[in-house]
Amino acid sequence: AQEDLLLAAAYVSDAQYNRNVPFETSPRAIRLYYFYNHWTMQVAIYFFICVDLSLALFEEPALFPLPFLATSIAEVLCLTAFFGRLVHFAKVTPQMVFWKDMKNICIMVTIVLTLIDLIIYGSLEAVNIHSVRWSRALRPVFLINFPESRQIRRTFRSIRNTLPDILYVFLLFMFSVLIFSLMALKLFGDRGLQTVEGLPYFTNILEIAFELYVLVTTANSPDVMMPAYNFNWWYSLYFITYIIINTYIFMSVFLAVVYNNYRKHLKNEIRKLAYLKRHKMIEAFNILKVKVGTEFVVTEARWKRLARIVMPHISSPHLELLLRISDEGQKGHVDKMNFLRLADLLNIQVVTINIKRHPLEEWMPRVYQSSASLLVQRMVRHRIFVWVYDVIILINAIFIALDEKNPFISYAEWLFLSLYIIEILLKLYTYEPRAYFGKKQFWNWFDTLIIMAALVATVANTTIQSARKYNSQQILDIVLILRILRLLRIIVSIQRFRLIVTTLINIGPTILTFGGLVLVVYYVFAIIGMEAFHGKIRFFDPNFTTPDALVCGNPALKDSAFARDRYCKNNFNDLASSLIVLMELTVVNQWHILAGGFALVTHQAAKLYFLSFHVVVVILIVNIFIAFILEAFFVAY
Amino acid sequence: AQEDLLLAAAYVSDAQYNRNVPFETSPRAIRLYYFYNHWTMQVAIYFFICVDLSLALFEEPALFPLPFLATSIAEVLCLTAFFGRLVHFAKVTPQMVFWKDMKNICIMVTIVLTLIDLIIYGSLEAVNIHSVRWSRALRPVFLINFPESRQIRRTFRSIRNTLPDILYVFLLFMFSVLIFSLMALKLFGDRGLQTVEGLPYFTNILEIAFELYVLVTTANSPDVMMPAYNFNWWYSLYFITYIIINTYIFMSVFLAVVYNNYRKHLKNEIRKLAYLKRHKMIEAFNILKVKVGTEFVVTEARWKRLARIVMPHISSPHLELLLRISDEGQKGHVDKMNFLRLADLLNIQVVTINIKRHPLEEWMPRVYQSSASLLVQRMVRHRIFVWVYDVIILINAIFIALDEKNPFISYAEWLFLSLYIIEILLKLYTYEPRAYFGKKQFWNWFDTLIIMAALVATVANTTIQSARKYNSQQILDIVLILRILRLLRIIVSIQRFRLIVTTLINIGPTILTFGGLVLVVYYVFAIIGMEAFHGKIRFFDPNFTTPDALVCGNPALKDSAFARDRYCKNNFNDLASSLIVLMELTVVNQWHILAGGFALVTHQAAKLYFLSFHVVVVILIVNIFIAFILEAFFVAY
Numbered sequence A, B: 001a002q003e004d005l006l007l008a009a010a011y012v013s014d015a016q017y018n019r020n021v022p023f024e025t026s027p028r029a030i031r032l033y034y035f036y037n038h039w040t041m042q043v044a045i046y047f048f049i050c051v052d053l054s055l056a057l058f059e060e061p062a063l064f065p066l067p068f069l070a071t072s073i074a075e076v077l078c079l080t081a082f083f084g085r086l087v088h089f090a091k092v093t094p095q096m097v098f099w100k101d102m103k104n105i106c107i108m109v110t111i112v113l114t115l116i117d118l119i120i121y122g123s124l125e126a127v128n129i130h131s132v133r134w135s136r137a138l139r140p141v142f143l144i145n146f147p148e149s150r151q152i153r154r155t156f157r158s159i160r161n162t163l164p165d166i167l168y169v170f171l172l173f174m175f176s177v178l179i180f181s182l183m184a185l186k187l188f189g190d191r192g193l194q195t196v197e198g199l200p201y202f203t204n205i206l207e208i209a210f211e212l213y214v215l216v217t218t219a220n221s222p223d224v225m226m227p228a229y230n231f232n233w234w235y236s237l238y239f240i241t242y243i244i245i246n247t248y249i250f251m252s253v254f255l256a257v258v259y260n261n262y263r264k265h266l267k268n269e270i271r272k273l274a275y276l277k278r279h280k281m282i283e284a285f286n287i288l289k290v291k292v293g294t295e296f297v298v299t300e301a302r303w304k305r306l307a308r309i310v311m312p313h314i315s316s317p318h319l320e321l322l323l324r325i326s327d328e329g330q331k332g333h334v335d336k337m338n339f340l341r342l343a344d345l346l347n348i349q350v351v352t353i354n355i356k357r358h359p360l361e362e363w364m365p366r367v368y369q370s371s372a373s374l375l376v377q378r379m380v381r382h383r384i385f386v387w388v389y390d391v392i393i394l395i396n397a398i399f400i401a402l403d404e405k406n407p408f409i410s411y412a413e414w415l416f417l418s419l420y421i422i423e424i425l426l427k428l429y430t431y432e433p434r435a436y437f438g439k440k441q442f443w444n445w446f447d448t449l450i451i452m453a454a455l456v457a458t459v460a461n462t463t464i465q466s467a468r469k470y471n472s473q474q475i476l477d478i479v480l481i482l483r484i485l486r487l488l489r490i491i492v493s494i495q496r497f498r499l500i501v502t503t504l505i506n507i508g509p510t511i512l513t514f515g516g517l518v519l520v521v522y523y524v525f526a527i528i529g530m531e532a533f534h535g536k537i538r539f540f541d542p543n544f545t546t547p548d549a550l551v552c553g554n555p556a557l558k559d560s561a562f563a564r565d566r567y568c569k570n571n572f573n574d575l576a577s578s579l580i581v582l583m584e585l586t587v588v589n590q591w592h593i594l595a596g597g598f599a600l601v602t603h604q605a606a607k608l609y610f611l612s613f614h615v616v617v618v619i620l621i622v623n624i625f626i627a628f629i630l631e632a633f634f635v636a637y
């Protein structure tokens, strides 16, 4: 019976967390499955994924160089952990299912490929031949394919489903760009026009197509139009037509197609998840059911034991509450319909309304209930208290904006800090502390953390200052940022602002999923970029004005827009720099200058790297992000 | 009875065209109302609106200068026409309604203000004092407020309804920008950093706020970040945070709020329109009803006379068809339910399926039905015929891309032109011409017009060339564009492409409404811009390299990015140039350079003009445009 309960609890738990892993039902497999789902295992696997991904920081081209031996040993360790996790999974799931699941095949192939790459690279390195560590671009496979990354996989699936529709729009769009390129070549090619840099204007169809693609991203507007426009007023009509059709209409159509598929896909996923959840709950019910009268039910005792296995830390009142809901008629058993609701019931966060008294009241009731104390409490609860502190924040804002070298102002900082600390203490005196720091009290947490951090940092800074007679720049920066973040509190005072911010905070977790998705794509592009471009462009201190520094250490950049705009630090010489370049490419502006610079120091084909990044990140992922924000706001408003 | 019929027909007609003008029901008022709605009157009023708006082309600063007397006489004429239209409307509508309608008040006030402005400006001009023609910015009032511009007014209403929601998000967004500005001032202000141009970096809070606002539009990314990033790697995190919160999240929230309101508003409008339509049809029914048995109906004869008044050019079969639908039981009368459907029935375009024979078949049946003729027809109808022409188009595309100075290629052009003409002739021989040029046959029309135009232009060009021994550049350009547009035909061959293009063509009319809306906003901003900035920046031929030409004729622009990028032609010196500058501002890229240039030649406050343009056009109107495209594609897909 205990084994039946464990199996049923595994089904319920899977339903509760939307896990969809088929597992064997032998007692040993179930125990292994519990171990597989244990949080320590999950944390461990995420730790190894993080280590594996962050190896790129230490490998050539490195931000913090480590010898190849060290990084390769770390990588082999990670691979072992991944393999161990996979073996564990293989023991849990039926063999047939295991070998049919693409995720497992992917992980295994990646492990093997990485090992091969490590061996080849290592042996070549031993004889001093430098080769390419291509398998590093495969590392995100581990992040995507472990069962824990359901959310990221779901978004990838959504993108994959969108691809056919997007593809046709993209082809039509490219066709339109080509037609316009041909037109531009014929209209402007023979005019002998020149760009601002004195280069020939629109004479080569490939260059024209690239420029017009850039115009779709608006990055070279209006410069690309100026030579033709200067030549003849009427030619601006060509560019206006192009911008309306390609920049406005096509880009909106991309968003429309992505959004439409996103919604369709979301609906399907939710329907499928609901179906699977119900299915698992029925399995659990069938294991535990007994016949009472004409219907099958689960007895109260069994139901309680099940709930305690699924949620070991559930409190007794919480369990009683759930039972009261599930067994409305108090018949001593739970019927099928109510049993199926259990997974959802467990997911509901029960806020235990705090009827507990304030600790101070229990500790010294006389003092806490004295008239002076009650007056303080009434004062703190009053609306004027909030207003007074809003005014204090505004005055504080003005003080921050003023020059802080004035000693009077830096003393005022201490005053404000004490005022904020007093506010928190007064509130903790008035409100029950456990309620004040409840799970949903975002702003109380925010306030207290900001103030405590500011206090610690300010004290630390003062100590360092008086001891070593110098300011630590990092600590000063942190103190400053904390000081300004305090001003955010003003948002809470305005109802409409709070509504918007709450919506944004609520979609926070899903934005993190996007973070994962973006990380995967960025990582792959960063590795490719580092292999292709590292060392080609170097950064010199901005005060250097040697000829070498002015062309980022590469004579090919002479007279280029890249060097003129001093973009030398936008290079692929380590992971951090690469990610920042990719972020700049995502923002799109000036991406053609960056692409042009890297094409000059390597080959014109390098522009393909930047074009594909634009298609993947801006046309697909950013549009999915926008679609997601739109959907979230439609639900909230 | 005739008067009753006229009144009822007026109601039906209003329901058919969604007109919502309350009119008096006296016979004279009804006759005036018919006259008011006559298409000649509508064309006339649009003609005068166009003349009034285009006056800005001829007034100082003018594209085609005309004396003040000429333009003012034209303007007074237009005002008279508008006033006449208003008087006409006053005689049609009940007095109470007329004076309560804001639209009429708006028009009258604008007429009076314009007259006052004309008189003041004229008298000052007479004594040689130059003043401002401020009333020109009011001209779009006429375009918006006449009952014919329902669509534009609806979009404006939609924007107005969105404003409260947008305002709160905007305030929160501005608050966020200010907080970040304060942070930037504190973090970077004292570092002694410099921009690429050698100017101090982030030392003034107002300048920082402007730069950060520009960063939201992405126009100064990554330049705004580079000095801090060059100084210290970690400061890039500040900018990344800023971009994620303000550029990505807030801008998406703006789109979400606009889109959400747009949808809500659209639903309400449609519901209201349906209600009003039904109401008018009931009015019409009540006028015409007679009692037959227990129910009120409209007799067949009356119904027919009504339909003939509403649609004078309706064909007899069409009328019979409508009657058959409305009087299903053939009882000789139309009941209430069927009568109410009339307005919608009249709006349905009846495509008379063509069972007519080909004219050639009627004219010479023997020849047309001969086996050779039938073979030709079968050939044309065959799929291979389409494929052959697809291949011809592709070959044509290659020939166009090649250099046309080769005489062989220019002869080939004639060959292609003849092949296309033969194709059209063959199709006209095979298909019934009236069916071929049916209303819905967009691509047949497109094909034929392009080919005919190319034929005319090519012949014209050849004639000019052989007669005067020189090429007309304009005609050559047109021939070229037509030649390339022919390639668009390839779209028709691919089903998925056709679907996308059809959706785009179907939303064409509504995009025109947007054109009207954009025109109104652009016009107002252009007039203000011309008054504020005309003559400050001048354009010199790009080959000029005199010091004056290099600073666009204004020494204040020395060393500015505006002059360095050679943006001299982006000025407000006439209406056309102004509209093009506004278009560039809508595309957003480099708008801060444009704003900076105009601020340098006038005052820093000029940036407010560009900021407000961004808020109105990009945040509001472009987002409504995107919302509209999204909605259209959701309905189509």
Ligand code: NA
Binding pocket: A217, A218, A219, A588, A589, A590, B217, B218, B219, B588, B589, B590
């Ligand atoms: Na841009």
